[in-house]
Amino acid sequence: MKIRIDENIYEGTGEAIMDQLRLASFDPTEHPDAESYLQQLRANFIRSTGLDCPLPEGSVERQAQAMIEKLAKYGALEVVHNG
Numbered sequence: 001m002k003i004r005i006d007e008n009i010y011e012g013t014g015e016a017i018m019d020q021l022r023l024a025s026f027d028p029t030e031h032p033d034a035e036s037y038l039q040q041l042r043a044n045f046i047r048s049t050g051l052d053c054p055l056p057e058g059s060v061e062r063q064a065q066a067m068i069e070k071l072a073k074y075g076a077l078e079v080v081h082n083g
Contacts, residue, residue, distance in 0.1 A: 002081040003068060014064030035060045038067055
């Protein structure tokens with residue numbers, strides 16, 4: 001998977017992309033792993049849009065892919081390649 005946020009490109013699995021975003025955040029130690037960052041990102045999405053953001057049961061990978069798709073749908077990022 002490859003996504004673009006502004007001029008930045010992130011590539012890898014959904015979980016790896018979440019980890020890259022976590023490390024690029026202001027304080028990456030605030031969230032010790034991709035899963036905790038994903039939950040914070042979900043909470044921020046709900047708070048800023050007022051929309052529900054259910055994530056599928058299962059692995060962090062499935063949840064990360066679903067979150068990326070949701071963010072792309074609302075224009076927060078662009079999925080350049082998914083496959």
